[in-house]
Amino acid sequence: xxxxxxxxxxxxxxxxxxxxxxxxxxxxxxxxxxxxxxxxxxxxxxxxxxxxxxxxxxxxxxxxxxxxxxxxxxxxxxxxxxxxxxxxxxxxxxxxxxxxxxxxxxxxxxxxxxxxxxxxxxxxxxxxxxxxxxxxxxxxxxxxxxxxxxxxxxxxxxxxxxxxxxxxxxxxxxxxxxxxxxxxxxxxxxxxxxxxxxxxxxxxxxxxxxxxxxxxxxxxxxxxxxxxxxxxxxxxxxxxx
Amino acid sequence: xxxxxxxxxxxxxxxxxxxxxxxxxxxxxxxxxxxxxxxxxxxxxxxxxxxxxxxxxxxxxxxxxxxxxxxxxxxxxxxxxxxxxxxxxxxxxxxxxxxxxxxxxxxxxxxxxxxxxxxxxxxxxxxxxxxxxxxxxxxxxxxxxxxxxxxxxxxxxxxxxxxxxxxxxxxxxxxxxxxxxxxxxxxxxxxxxxxxxxxxxxxxxxxxxxxxxxxxxxxxxxxxxxxxxxxxxxxxxxxxxxxxxxxxxxxxxxxxxxxxxxxxxxxxxxxxxxxxxxxxxxxxxxxxxxxxxxxxxxxxxxxxxxxxxxxxxxxxxxxxxxxxxxxxxxxxxxxxxxxxxxxxxxxxxxxxxxxxxxxxxxxxxxxxxxxxxxxxxxxxxxxxxxxx
Numbered sequence: 001x002x003x004x005x006x007x008x009x010x011x012x013x014x015x016x017x018x019x020x021x022x023x024x025x026x027x028x029x030x031x032x033x034x035x036x037x038x039x040x041x042x043x044x045x046x047x048x049x050x051x052x053x054x055x056x057x058x059x060x061x062x063x064x065x066x067x068x069x070x071x072x073x074x075x076x077x078x079x080x081x082x083x084x085x086x087x088x089x090x091x092x093x094x095x096x097x098x099x100x101x102x103x104x105x106x107x108x109x110x111x112x113x114x115x116x117x118x119x120x121x122x123x124x125x126x127x128x129x130x131x132x133x134x135x136x137x138x139x140x141x142x143x144x145x146x147x148x149x150x151x152x153x154x155x156x157x158x159x160x161x162x163x164x165x166x167x168x169x170x171x172x173x174x175x176x177x178x179x180x181x182x183x184x185x186x187x188x189x190x191x192x193x194x195x196x197x198x199x200x201x202x203x204x205x206x207x208x209x210x211x212x213x214x215x216x217x218x219x220x221x222x223x224x225x226x227x228x229x230x231x232x233x234x235x236x237x238x239x240x241x
Numbered sequence: 242x243x244x245x246x247x248x249x250x251x252x253x254x255x256x257x258x259x260x261x262x263x264x265x266x267x268x269x270x271x272x273x274x275x276x277x278x279x280x281x282x283x284x285x286x287x288x289x290x291x292x293x294x295x296x297x298x299x300x301x302x303x304x305x306x307x308x309x310x311x312x313x314x315x316x317x318x319x320x321x322x323x324x325x326x327x328x329x330x331x332x333x334x335x336x337x338x339x340x341x342x343x344x345x346x347x348x349x350x351x352x353x354x355x356x357x358x359x360x361x362x363x364x365x366x367x368x369x370x371x372x373x374x375x376x377x378x379x380x381x382x383x384x385x386x387x388x389x390x391x392x393x394x395x396x397x398x399x400x401x402x403x404x405x406x407x408x409x410x411x412x413x414x415x416x417x418x419x420x421x422x423x424x425x426x427x428x429x430x431x432x433x434x435x436x437x438x439x440x441x442x443x444x445x446x447x448x449x450x451x452x453x454x455x456x457x458x459x460x461x462x463x464x465x466x467x468x469x470x471x472x473x474x475x476x477x478x479x480x481x482x483x484x485x486x487x488x489x490x491x492x493x494x495x496x497x498x499x500x501x502x503x504x505x506x507x508x509x510x511x512x513x514x515x516x517x518x519x520x521x522x523x524x525x526x527x528x529x530x531x532x533x534x535x536x537x538x539x540x541x542x543x544x545x546x547x548x549x550x551x552x553x554x555x556x557x558x559x560x561x562x563x564x565x566x567x568x569x570x571x572x573x574x575x576x577x578x579x580x581x582x583x584x585x586x587x588x589x590x591x592x593x594x595x596x597x598x599x600x601x602x603x604x605x606x607x608x609x610x611x612x613x614x615x616x617x618x619x620x621x622x623x624x625x626x627x628x629x
Contacts, residue, residue, distance in 0.1 A: 116365045155277070
């Protein structure tokens with residue numbers, strides 16, 4: 001009896017050691033990594049979407065996003081969609097509008113709150129991202145997002161874009177074309193496509209820069225945030241809703 | 242010491258092979274999901290938590306509830322329950338392990354579970370639960386030690402108290418996974434934590450009664466009728482209380498105008514969901530067990546009621562978890578909406594075979610741990626012979 005007890009104790013200690021050791025190693029590896037330059041905390045990137053200018057039936061922003069980020073133009077319920085056109089009709093008045101909806105890059109993002117590993121995070125410049133190295137694919141962020149902005153990758157992927165890491169089993173969403181911004185570009189693929197189509201319905205810019213067009217418009221016009229009642233302070237604002 | 246069992250070692254091995262096979266099938270299904278992605282399940286971007294979560298949450302909530310037996314025995318000094326405390330502790334660890342196995346293997350990246358164990362975001366209810374779950378195993382292990390090791394018996398009361406407090410915290414954490422989801426109409430309620438605690442009482446006792454009966458039967462023993470009557474009555478109280486809290490949850494929702502379309506969906510118009518709620522949870526899982534427990538006598542009534550309570554639990558969780566996601570998010574209140582991404586539309590979900598096998602595999606793992614634990618540690622309840 002004593003030997004059996006002794007064996008169980010030793011076995012439990014050994015299993016514990018084997019399970020913990022790789023984790024401790026990984027922590028050391030991560031700590032040794034060089035710190036990156038980081039995002040500019042003075043900036044709050046955001047978008048203003050003018051639903052009066054947005055053309056129903058036009059899908060240019062969606063197509064541009066797919067091309068930019070290497071997404072398939074696939075609308076099965078299991079496929080990833082980082083931006084979609086939502087057609088809305090007010091029940092009482094019949095007023096209609098076409099509204100592009102993507103990650104709203106909240107100042108208080110629920111996805112970041114609920115993520116157990118910290119894979120969902122908000123950069124200093126307000127961009128909400130998923131770290132593909134620490135996302136375990138639990139989908140809690142998908143449950144928490146009020147905007148249905150997140151997609152879970154249900155199938156193995158091939159031919160991803162070098163600038164846009166994606167992979168099966170992780171959650172992803174609009175990055176505000178962070179790879180462009182970090183290279184000094186001043187617009188996103190969707191905003192660029194909308195301007196090119198002549199609609200000018202999507203304006204991208206720094207909400208904290210009082211001289212930027214987006215800050216001026218937000219200051220002068222009445223704009224709204226989706227589900228403002230939740231007080232998440234999204235970086236994406238809408239005009240004409 | 243193990244005379245009851247060694248007289249029929251073949252039965253033990255048979256049960257082990259049975260449980261092992263079911264567990265292996267579950268692991269195989271998880272491997273299949275890992276290789277092909279969640280595309281082989283019924284889940285999509287609207288219903289991201291499917292049948293595996295129903296199994297996992299059932300087992301995790303039940304793991305907490307089943308520990309109630311031990312708590313009543315140790316903390317409140319009831320000898321009938323005290324005799325059952327070791328089996329209750331073992332079942333708790335077994336069910337928790339089974340539930341966590343399902344939860345982990347349903348991850349998009351199950352091989353990254355080490356990341357979940359080394360990176361914590363302390364604002365996340367999930368991250369709290371990682372500590373609550375591993376902590377429960379540790380607390381119950383110590384508790385079992387104080388119960389089984391005679392020298393440590395003096396410590397069993399504080400250990401039992403710690404287990405009681407811990408299991409309340411654990412089920413609060415499980416309920417809060419949903420309670421903190423502000424965006425979803427089905428959840429976002431402070432009532433969910435106490436509701437899950439009360440549900441855990443009934444589900445835990447039902448599972449305990451079933452397992453106890455099976456283990457005793459396989460050993461050619463019978464449960465004392467008085468003890469059975471006491472436990473059955475307690476199950477009735479738990480089932481009735483659960484039903485009351487579920488009614489309050491839906492009652493408050495019905496009172497809020499903004500929740501009325503969601504309640505109409507879950508309780509009346511939502512097809513499979515109202516059917517499972519009324520026929521599965523309310524009638525088969527609550528009312529019928531209550532009738533059986535109060536009017537019926539003998540082991541059949543108690544076991545029938547316990548089995549129905551478990552079936553009702555699955556119906557409840559299916560409606561709660563899947564139904565809550567199938568109902569669309571309200572991003573534009575007051576508007577009719579449609580899009581290519583399912584906005585404004587009811588999502589359709591049907592579980593596929595890998596999900597069933599993974600869920601059952603978790604149950605199989607809990608079964609294996611229980612069968613081995615009962616044999617190795619000799620944990621069957623021993624009651625004093627009733628005076629004739």
